Amino acid sequence: MLSYIVRRLVVSVFILLGASFIVYLLIAYSGDPLAEIRSSNSPGKDAQIAARTELLNLNVPPVLRYFIWLGGASKCLIGQCDLGQTLQGQPVTAALGTAIPATLQLLAAATILAIVFGVAIGVVTALRQYSTLDYAVTFISFLFFSLPVFWVAVLLKQYGAIGFNNFLATATIPPGVIVVLSLLSGLVWAVILSGTWRRRSITFATAAAATALVLIFLSATEWFTTPSLGIIVIAVTGVAMAYGTTVLFAGLRNRRALYSALITVGIGVVLYYPLQPLLENVSFWGLVGLLVVALAVAWAVGYFMGGYDRTQSIRASMLTAFGVSLLIVIDQFMQNWQSYANNPLVRGRPIATIGSEIPGLNGDFWISGLDIFTHLILPTVSIILISLASYTRYSRASMLEVMGQDYVRTARAKGLSERVVVTRHAFRNALIPLATIVAFDIGGLIGGAVITENVFSYQGMGQLFLTGIKNVDPNPVMGVAIVTGITAVVFNLLADLAYSALDPRVRVKA
Incomplete structure (x- = not known):
């Protein structure tokens, strides 16, 4: 294993060298970085040209100039990175130090959510092949996949930010909107819950009526201006999480696992009010500490509840604890929503359209x-909508292929429950091709973030890259390119290592 990793890293170094050389020459020959100065009538034009020539080593041929840049970049191996300076005189390492966290903050949330929801939707549609839900998801997936990122971003700015901020001025939902949303909700639930037409009609009517009542309540109480979940919503949602995690990871026959998850929900509900004063002045690391304590308590509950499979009880309890903790944190954010929206700098328009x-x-x-x-x-949602489509299609195709394999039929013939067949036999093997797709898409997501960041004026690597292209400034472009290349190489290596973890038949050999 170690020799394999070393060999891959050595090959990756040569790949990065070749890619960086090509990118540098493309930037160097793409234009004249002195064109703007030459066209000006500034009295100090000659001095500016001389200064920029010295800064970018323009008196050196581009091929040799690349090796000068490479010499500075190689110092990163000893912790003294020198990636040059931008045309504004800022070190590229300092610019990347500001841009990388912003881009990672954007991409991390978008990637995780796209993978989780995309894989989940793809698995569900594969299990219900050729159903109404399958056809609907297929249509929506192809629709999102074909939409340009910049167009989605502009629509989100118009309706997700400007329109929603205008709505918050009154926070009342018009009757026509309530009717339309209620009908759409009923239609969605009727498609999700399959069955006879009679069952679907009942589902449609129930979901539409429930949605209408909820929207009327939210409009009458002006909930959008002072939102909160409250202990009742947290308790009901927590119980639903307890049943959901138990069904997925233990099965309802394991009553000990179910009781462990429900006890965890009860502890969270009981501690809801005592935690409020503590959460008001909490810091990030304090919140992390509270989460660790919650998971530790959940582990103890699952351990002492035991059952014929203690691991299942612990898993169901800890996952439920994480979900309930997340609900409490979201509720606390909601309680501070009004203070944030009424801030003089926010001016009652909380959903931002530009900036970070x-x-x-x-x-x-x-x-x-x-x-x-x-x-x-908004930028996160725009990236998710585009990425979600591909993950949904890939996971559906992979799951359908796995479900037709001999070992799945053998598992069913042995009398195993459908939950065990899907989660333990089929789903794990369906993740193998997805590991390659996820690793390959990381670089594509960074490329998509360039457009998204430009539309939303988000100060990340995308903006740094576009500024370098516009000014024919190779140093920041090379900085972004080398970070992207290293990321792609690392994730492809992780994908290879993930194969052996997902499939015992695959082993990495030297």
Whole structure:
């Protein structure tokens, strides 16, 4: 294994060298970085040309100039990176130090959510092949996959930010909108819950009526201006999570696992009010500490409840604890929503259309978190919508292929439940080709983030890359390219190693 990793890393170094050489020459020959200065009538034009020539080594041929850049970049191996300077005189390492966290913050959330929801939807549609749900998801997937990223981003700015901010001025839902949303909700649930036409009609009517009542309540109470979940919603959702995690990882026949998850929900509900004063002044690491304590308590509950498979009880309890903790945190963010929206710098329009933060906004952990969230939501959703389609299609195709294999039929013939057949035999093997797709798409997501960041004026690697292209400045472009290349190489190596973890038949050999 170690020799394999070393061999792959050595090959990756040569790949990065070749790619960086090609990219550098493409940038160097793409234009004249002195064109803007030459066309100006500034009295100090000659001095500016001389300064920029010295800064970018323009008196050296591009091929030799690349090796000068490579000499500085090689110092990263000893912790003294020198990737040159931008035309504004800023070190590229400093610019990347600001841009990389912003881009990673955007891509991490979008990638994780796209993978989780895409794989889940793909598996469900594969299990219900040729159903109405399958056809609907297939149509929507191809629709999202064909949409340009920039067009989706512009639509989200218009309706997700400007339209929603205008709605918050009154926070009342018109009757016509309630009717349309209720009918759509009923239709969606009727498609999701299969069965006879009589069952689907009952589902449609029930879901539509429930949605209408909820929307009327939210409109009458102006919930959108002072949102919160409250202990009742947290308790009901927590119980649903307990049953869901038990069904997926243990089965309802394992009553000990179900009781462990339900006890965890009860502990979270009981501690809801005592935790409120503590959460008001909590920091990020304090919140992480509370989460660790919650998971430890859940582990103890699952361990002492035991059952014929203690591991299942622990898993169901800890997953439920994580879900309930997340609900409590979301509720706390909602309680601070009004304070954030009424801030003079926000001016009652909380959903941002540009930028990554509001300059000069001072606030506690919750206010700062809301500021980050409101700036991330639109670019994150735009990336998710495009990525979700591909993950849904790939996971569906992979699951369908696996479900027809001999070992799946053998598992069913042995009398195993459908849950065990799907989760333990089929799903794990269906993830093998998805590991390759995820690793391959990381670089594509960064490329998509360039367009998304430009539309939303999000100050990340995309903006740094486009500024370098526009100014014919190779140093920042090379900085972004080398970070992207290293990321792609690392994730492809992780994908190879994931094969052996997912499939015992695959072993990495030297």
